[in-house]
Amino acid sequence: MFGKKRVAIVGAGITLFRRNLKETGKELAYHAAKMALEQAGMELRDIQSVVMGTAPDAFDGVHMKGEYLADGAGAYHKPYTRVFVGGGTGVFTPLAGWWHVASGKFDTCLVVCEEKMSSCYPHPQYAFTTIFDPILERPIGMNLIWIFALEMHRYMHKHNIKKEDIALVSVKNKRNALDNPIAQLGANITVEDVLNSEIMAWPVQRLDVSPTSDGAAAVVLVSEDVAKEVTDNPVWIDGVGWCIDSTHWTNRDLYYPDYVEYAARMAYKMAGIKNPPKEIDVAEPYDPFDYKELHHMEGLLLCRKGEAPKLTREGVTQRDGDLPVCPSGGLLGCGNPIAAAGLMKVCEIFWQLRGEAGKRQVPGDPRTGVAQAWGDLMQYGSVIVLRR
Amino acid sequence: MSLEKITNPLNARHWLGHMEADYRYTLGVAGERFLKEIKENARIMGAKCPKCGVIFVPPRLYCEKCFAKLEEWVDVGKRGEVYTYTVATIDVDGKKLDKPQIYALIKFEGVHGGLIHRIGETDKVYIGMKVEAVFKPPSERKASINDIAYFKPIEH
């Protein structure tokens, strides 16, 4: 069969996530890619195609930065493509890798995500001012935090959710991150710490937010035939899904991410998942803000609309709960080098399913995991389902 | 296709804006060492691939061909040869330059790669022309590729 080839992840690599790293973006991409190859027991010459995921050029400060990063990603003399769906990029990039292999066109694909946000100075936040419509939105001074705050407020309003419940996500993820050697912000904090932290754009406070970071991550994808040769322990990409909603974010009700649900349904259908809460053992939804984890759990159909805060309060999403969510520490704990952070989630599910997550390992021998990222103007969902 | 079009050109609005910000690029692990050598010692270094055997200029952390980490650094000298060149007569805004600017790719003996830079102290340039780096005075060097002011022809 040419089409519908089964695709496995056989290696993953990652750098430290930090506010500032000395390495150039190319060097970060190299470190992650090299580690992924070593973990897969493969060499660069075994790689037939390369996919890059990296978010706005306005962070790294290089136009066409996919081209700039190519050699660091191992693309020398190779077919190479960059995909870009805003914050959704990190989980989307392995989906692009999936079709490189699933199509039968290539047996192997190296998937690399990189972000060097610290190049934008004095603050990467500035790069986000140009994500808005230049005629209708930029003139009123829109910035990134505002749009999250507007969404968070709408979500709280619709389901009557308290900030105390949302803050639990930040507490959980930062604590999980203490066990993660790459994490930027692992910490033991309390709900009160979150509620007493500085107001940025109410209802968003300082500790509701993940930091900006530098970092890179990579995975090696191979066809079933190659997987058999290189590992006894492949992790299969069994479902892929992605969806974008309308540009007109002020015309949509932000309380619920339809686009995540559509992306999840696409991926679940392919993976044959009918009852997500029962069939999924571990989840890494995108958590650049604490409420986003809850929002995305609902969009991923892991619970009913408005129910995620309750599950969090009851400890269901703790590492030893019934449905561990963000055992990695998430973006809130590990840092948020955008595309690399999304791919970090895929790496985490890979390690969890292989039983290699060390202190972060969730109990119960997990077999099926899901990772998801969000992006654009409250608009993009990318979802991957992995199975052992 | 839309049902309505703009038929009065005065009604076609446009909106001015920009995407400008300040950037601060770390030179990176290899770049910092390379440019420090130029700044402090007026030395041009290359990095040798332990697997492929080639010496890269500019030096880098890794071999782009085989992904080996490059740890052996060598001085490639400050003399090279013009591999190719051009004479630019306009600047980035399209304005005519007061004096045409010669650019060249300068290759060093036994080295893979080279440096793209300006050629100075001459109006003549040809492929194969021997040139030498002219460094700015130490006090003006900032660990930048511009610490080399330009390359000049070597007299035979």
Add this chain to the structure above:
Amino acid sequence: MKGEEKTLSEVAIVGVGCVGFRPVTPELSYKELMFEAAVKAYEDAGGINPREDIDVFVTCAEDYLEGFSIFDEFVPDQLGAALRPLFTVSGDGMLGLATAYMLIKTGQFDTVVVEAHSKASDILTYMDIVQFGLDPIFNRPLGGHPYYIAGLEMTRYLYETGTTEEQCAQVVVKNKRNAILNPYAAYGANITLDQVMRSEKLFHPLKKLEISVPADGCIVMVLASEKVAEKLTDKPVWVKGVGWCTETPSLETRDWTRAVYTRLAAEMAYKEAKITNPWRDIDFAEIHDLFAYKELQHMEALKLCDYGEAGKLLEEGLTGLDGELPVNPSGGLLGMGYGLEASGLQKVLEVVLQLRGEAGARQIDNAEVGLAHTWRGIPTATGAVAILSNVK
């Protein structure tokens, strides 16, 4: 690669829509430009409804060419892709085409739309943006107009291959004349060799008239699997092979004569399309000609002739509209205008029109196999090749 394995489905281009190319388009926003091209493409594909009939949408764009961070945000509505699977490839439209091809080959998707556009006239400082694409440590600090890199390459190319400046200039004469016959072309003209040779040397030996000028336009294409294609159109154009390659971003270590990215991309596409003798097997070619010398250099890298031979073939008229292997019958980018990330689809569009027999006054007789080639321009060494045919 598994070229020898049994294929699940052939892939065809079943609809194309183009608006432009024009030097400026002040009456349309980029969204409206895209909408017009999309409507045309969907109508051309048998009147499909994108809200239901399309499985995946692929748009090709780079942020700084649009004036946005995350341009992906602004594309779904005008393509009919709101709340549908869409994504952006940060690259040339032909990489989008290759992506669509792979998506259909997975067997999961039957219909994929590819879009690429240029709203170059929205950009006030295009050359500064090209310069912003240079390595920030080793190259950009030197300053200057970034097309000096093309001057460097042309010098070395002429030196190594013996190609003459006149031969390069002749490309301009040919392409601009072809463009007069192309309603999608912005810069057609009857121009003499002497005029090109006498135009200002901006980056010795590269002359002003040898540099393609940007233009506005949008191209949308609908691709489909075999079973769907034959329902939607009686003129499918089959994608027989695609290849793409990045040589290296490093200006210092790349090959300055041989456009290695094109050679490797062509080898991949030829293998898939089972092309063993390109000059014989291919009827005409659309080749990236951002600079006049690039048409010749790329012909050689595409193995249409030996190194150093392209200029002679041109002089002998073999690549003219009525020649043995017409190159850039559309007028190329020199004649159509440089459509930035749409330039690859400009090439594919012409191949599709020729293979359908819809190329009007510039129609090539009995064309069965066409080649489309693209390059991502300065400062990249990234290119792609597609082999298309009206015979399955």
Add this chain to the structure above:
Amino acid sequence: MSVKVKHFPGEEIETKDFREGKVLFESFRPKARYAWSAGIAISRFLEELKNGRIIASTCSKCGRIMVPPRIYCEKCFKPTDGWTYVKDTGVINTFSVSYIASDASRLKEPIVVAVIELDGASPGMGIVHLLGEYGDWRQLKIGMRVQAVWKPPEERVGAITDIKYFKPVKG
């Protein structure tokens, strides 16, 4: 992160290392300037703002009245086929109280930003704008009625900022 890996690459540096010369860097500010064509729909929208009115486009297939206006209905994928004015009053769909400016610096007095669903447009059709004259922000509520406060006609230029902000009104 895998137990198989003992060392994770990356050399952490501090912001002060840049100042103190411990880490070397290159600086640049790109010149990236644009003149975006507003196009058919937004050119008209801006022109009407200058007149002190908010215009929407309509789709006869789904019946939606859409603001900001567009020339295509993204739901039906049809060209819009009408224009209509909507009111400059509406309700707050959501809002935020911001203490940070776009460069992430801290503001002394907060800015309040809101999505406002406009009267006369289809349900849920909002625009984003600022709020003003609200007194204590703690009194603001989702669902409150607001009205546009326009600049004087002679100061309007055909821009979204021809509306200074929306202010709460009784209703």
